[in-house]
Amino acid sequence: xxxxxxxxxxxxxxxxxxSDLSVFFNKAQILENINLKIYPHKITAIIGPSGxxxxxxxxxxxxxxxxxxxFKRVGQIYMGDREISQLNSVEIRRQVGMVFQxxxxxxxxxxxxxxxxxxxxxxxxxxxxxxxxSLRQVFLxxxxxxxxxxxxxxxxxxxxxxLCIARTLAxxxxxxxxxxxxxxxxxxxxxxxxxxxxxxxxxxxxxxVTHNMQQASRISDLTAFFNIKTTETGEKVGYLxxxxxxxxxxxxxxxxATQEYVSRRF
Numbered sequence: 001x002x003x004x005x006x007x008x009x010x011x012x013x014x015x016x017x018x019s020d021l022s023v024f025f026n027k028a029q030i031l032e033n034i035n036l037k038i039y040p041h042k043i044t045a046i047i048g049p050s051g052x053x054x055x056x057x058x059x060x061x062x063x064x065x066x067x068x069x070x071f072k073r074v075g076q077i078y079m080g081d082r083e084i085s086q087l088n089s090v091e092i093r094r095q096v097g098m099v100f101q102x103x104x105x106x107x108x109x110x111x112x113x114x115x116x117x118x119x120x121x122x123x124x125x126x127x128x129x130x131x132x133x134s135l136r137q138v139f140l141x142x143x144x145x146x147x148x149x150x151x152x153x154x155x156x157x158x159x160x161x162x163l164c165i166a167r168t169l170a171x172x173x174x175x176x177x178x179x180x181x182x183x184x185x186x187x188x189x190x191x192x193x194x195x196x197x198x199x200x201x202x203x204x205x206x207x208x209v210t211h212n213m214q215q216a217s218r219i220s221d222l223t224a225f226f227n228i229k230t231t232e233t234g235e236k237v238g239y240l241x242x243x244x245x246x247x248x249x250x251x252x253x254x255x256x257a258t259q260e261y262v263s264r265r266f
Contacts, residue, residue, distance in 0.1 A: 014078075015040040015205050016061060016096075016175060021075035023056055025068065030056050032237045033075070036224060038175070043197060043206045045216035045246065048226030049261065053238030054209045057226075058177045061207070062096040063089045079174075094121060097168035098177040102184045103160035105152035105167075110135075110144050113152045113163055114170045121171060134166040137203075138196055158189025162196065175205045182215065194219050213265040216246065223249040225258045 014037035021034040031053040038044055046054045056065065063084060065071045077084045084092055106113050114131045123130065131148075135141040140162045144155070152163055161181060168176060178197075182190040190212075197206055198219050210216050216223055227241040242255045253259045 012039050014038060015080065017078050018060075019076040019078070021057075021060070021073070021077060023053065023060060023065070024072040024074070025056075026070040029231075029235060029237050032239050034240050036240060036243060038205060038207060039222070040205050041201055041203075042221040043201050043208055043219055045220035045223045046207065046209045046226065047211070047213065047216055047223060047261075048238070048241075049228060050211075051236065051238070052226040052228045054226055055179050056238075058098075058179060058207055058209055061175070061177060062093045062098055064093075064098070094171050095173055096175045096177060097171060097173035098179070099161070099165050099168055099181050101180040103157055103164050105155070105160050105163055107151065107153055109149045110152045110155070110163060111148040114167050117167060118170055130170055134170040135163075137169050137200070138162040138166045139192070140166060156189070158185050158192060161185060161189070161193060165193075165196070165200075169200075169204075173204065175207065176200070178206065178208045180209055180211065182210070182212065190215065211265075213250075213262060217250045220246045222246060225249060225253070225255070225261065227257050227261070 016038040018034050018036045021031065022029060023031040034057065046057065048054055059065045060073060060077060066089065079087065079095070106116065108116065111131055114134050115127050118127055118130060132141060135144065140159060143159065152160065155163060182193050185193065194215060197208070200206065208220060222243065223246045224243040225241050226238050228236050228238055230236055242249065242253055242258045249258060250262055253262065
């Protein structure tokens with residue numbers, strides 16, 4: 001049985017939500033009937049075993065999956081009151097920024113890594129000010145201010161990931177998607193990213209896919225546990241098993257599968 005359990009904070013409206021969302025690639029079903037609400041200025045962690053569709057889900061939110069010809073979506077995704085298919089794909093990727101698993105700075109200067117996106121998107125303000133502000137938001141300015149025109153590839157892994165976050169923030173998104181942003185980083189760099197995300201949620205809504213249960217329990221407000229079931233035809237499909245406040249998911253989950261998954265990895 002597919003248990004889509006929804007957590008609904010009182011007096012708060014979702015910034016993003018799915019309604020009976022199912023996803024297919026090349027006729028193979030990846031996700032089934034996902035009903036999930038994302039709330040503003042919260043960090044929502046998406047956890048679950050490999051292959052349950054976590055990355056596929058968040059790539060639906062900024063329509064990246066649509067770049068694949070074999071992709072098919074059934075059901076709705078709303079940003080505010082509008083179904084995202086009604087929104088321009090370029091505009092939605094500005095509103096819903098994404099930080100990937102491995103740092104992917106452009107092979108350009110630190111400055112140009114941020115300025116390039118601003119120019120492409122027709123930014124009319126002071127680019128120097130925006131570059132500085134974005135780097136300050138990720139606590140990187142003091143580390144690089146004297147080397148802005150050096151290659152971003154010379155930065156450490158943790159610095160590169162913070163630069164990629166700054167590059168996303170420069171476009172002033174409403175929502176930031178993060179696909180295991182610390183999986184390639186050392187514990188010290190991971191701790192810095194955790195601190196950064198905790199500060200950024202005051203200004204942005206963050207959706208974090210992670211296999212790091214300690215990270216999810218430390219910094220997220222809400223946690224959605226996705227699991228895998230086997231259909232009658234033998235296909236493995238991801239579904240939303242449980243969604244609640246993070247403290248509930250990690251300490252008092254309602255589903256035995258959630259308890260087993262969290263306890264094995266926490």
